[in-house]
Amino acid sequence: MTISGNFAVSAALGRWRRLQALLLSPPAIVLGVLVMLALLAPLLTPYDPVTPFPADRLQPPSPRHWFGTDPLGMDVFSRVLYATRVDLTAAVASVLLGIFVGAPLGALAGYVRGWLDEVLTRCTEIMQAFPQILFAMAIFAAVGSSLKNLIFILAFFNVPVYLRMVRSSALPLRESEFVLAARCAGHSTFSLVIKHILPNTLVPIFSQFSLSIAYAIQMIAGLSFIGLGVHVPQAEWGSMINLGAGYVIFGKWWAAFFPGLAAFVASFALNGLGRRLKELLVR
Amino acid sequence: MRATRLRPVWYLLKRLGAVCLVLFGISSVTFLVTRVLGNPVYLLVGHQKSPEIISNMIHRMGLDRPLHEQYFRYLWSVAHGDLGVSRYTFRPVWDDIAFRLPATLELVFFAMTLIVLVGIPLGILAAWKRGTWLDHLVQAMSQLGASVPNFWLGLLLIYFLFYIVPVFPPPLGRLDDPGQAPSAVTGLLLVDSLLAGDLGALFSALKHLVLPAVTLAAGAAPATMQITRDSLIQILSSDFIRTPLAYGMDKRRVYFRYALKNTLVPVTTVLAMTMGFLMSGTVLVETVYSWPGLGMYAVSAMSHFDYEPIIAVVLLSAFFYALAYLVADFSHFVIDPRLRVR
């Protein structure tokens, strides 16, 4: 038995153990906590996140308002928790949408090749050459700003990423035995791509998924910060930072700080998770 | 095996052609999206207005012409540098942009300098000292930096370095006092004040530049550091680096004489990419610091549903981005002899 034979046996056992380590790793725990907080938000927050109390404007953190209040008098802690729901959901939704569109297209491109592949590849090159925030702004100016549009635009930015990823996984599969067998059995190209090629390209998607969500969170926060996407008074990290930004120079830091902290923590945990997933799956 | 030498001019032209194609693609897509997906008139005027006013506006904006005609008129005007008139400032967009461009350029170049002086060396250092605490530190910094929303970081910097400890001036513009501005030759304050010999203005401009530039650089630096490190590690473990080591050359000499030149190729690509990050980043950073550049221009245009300026800014940044890649491509051509073979 050669050395590579020895490798295979110990690899299988190691992978299971590493999966367990992954689920208990710090990023995963942090994410778990965040998701719990988001789900339990109504139970944990004493204040309604969208009701302003003008008398309580810009109060610093205190036992009554753990994160203080913002310029409109709303409780920052409650808003951060509710915003977690909005941001996480929007980020996940946009990435999932990007995958649903990009992955099949990538599999198709990688399998069919030819002019379709050429066209799609040129398209992804152009799409990825866009300065993203600016392009998003241009679209918003035309279609109006709403959370729905925000999700669609971010999905659009995710499509080329997953298209290329799946395509490069699909390219070598074209010549593999099971594909040739299926073709001989008479499967149509479409069912071949969906049922056979696609499932075998999914592994690298998992780690990229986590990283994409981390990036989406930042994009959502950034775009909302300049006024796109979610409207005041709905709770969302970026627009909350926008509300509080002007008061930082006066020393009133809390309204802008805590939502940003939440975005940072979420993004950091997702990036950490994505990295570990990549290490786990690359082999 | 002989090599047919590819003349640099021809190569440059080819790449230029590719750049034009990309720009063409971007402007087309932008056009399609804005004209087809949305109806700017409704956004401007609202649904309540009478149908006459709306159709009047549509006619004035040229939106009632057939789509392909609109497209050609658009391409024609862009090719001639006519980017339309801002419906908010009532000035030609081109003038608005020319006025605000230097501010953004100054910011971007300062940030780029920071990245080149700090980010890339850190990446190189991390690769050389792979596996040591230094490498882990650099990687941790990069991972941390990639997760921080950089406009939030800007606010933190303002809080700590302006409010708590007043090291830097308030984020209200490029100079302490607008009257300080030296006579505008290039619009770049650093250059103009040097030309005018006005050290006071120079110092003031620098002070105002630091925080925004650091914030902007901090957004792009993580990716730069990481990619530099990864590229160099790959180079350092390659066969052709092992060869001189195998014949007795010491590591230091091998790295300096050989590895660094090999690293130039991925590093120039990274820098072009960084340019793209920086240009996207100016939008947010300028908003945080009230920096009167293209970013703020685009944001304010957007809030007024004034979409000609936004499209113009999109095209302009795509152009700079493409230019950066062109420079990187050309430097590859110069460095890597393999590219000179047909």
Place this chain on the structure above:
Amino acid sequence: MLLSVEGLQVEIKARSGTLQVVRNVTLSVRSGSWLGLVGESGSGKSILALAILRLLPPAATITSGSVVYQDRNLLKLSEAEMEKVRGQDISVVFQNALTALNPLFTTGEQVADIYRFHQRASTEEAREKAVAMFGALGLSDPESTARMYPHQLSGGMAQRVMIAMALLGSPRLLIADDPTSTLDATIQAQVLDVLVDQVSQRRMSMLLISRDIRLVSALCSEIAVMRAGEIVESGRVGDILSGPTHPYTMQLLRDADLKMQESSPGV
């Protein structure tokens, strides 16, 4: 004994654990003689070569054993001392010459660099020496070859460049790691001839690593058979060929169609 490897163990750290790639390997090369190391891909032969010169990748470590060259244990030397050994006492020729050369520098520059490093010669002298070596190794038009970049060379030319680099420091021992397997069949013989020629002219010892037992038996006086990191059999070529004791060796000989009878004439 010029080189004596005893009980060498090398392990590689992979994601799934550590793997022993060289297990308790003992072999030796006598001064002036050639030892052939035979085994399939993945048997650890190349790792062994790298281990001797302490050029292992970061993931691999030598866990025990000794490598004694002229009464010095190489594993105990400092890096600076080891640098003196490489190229000037022990040299190596790698398998794939085209990837072993730096694509951004001309062959002349790379070879001259090595020479200048060993000899403290001037740029001009080093360049001339490089060109002279190229000529001696059978490269037609050595001047223009020296000005070429690696991607402009054929496999055979690149391998000759490597041999030039290996011999510049006048080493006593050459480790040739499968130097011809990536070349076309017709070129293989030529390059091998050049290598053999140079090594014998300089009266060097050689550790010839190969997958081809026929090649090794033809050129070397002693042979060691390696499998899955271990030396399964070693000894004089004549003895091994006529009376192999290990089943793996017998398999190799059978596959190569090479069984010497005790009284076989003319071999």
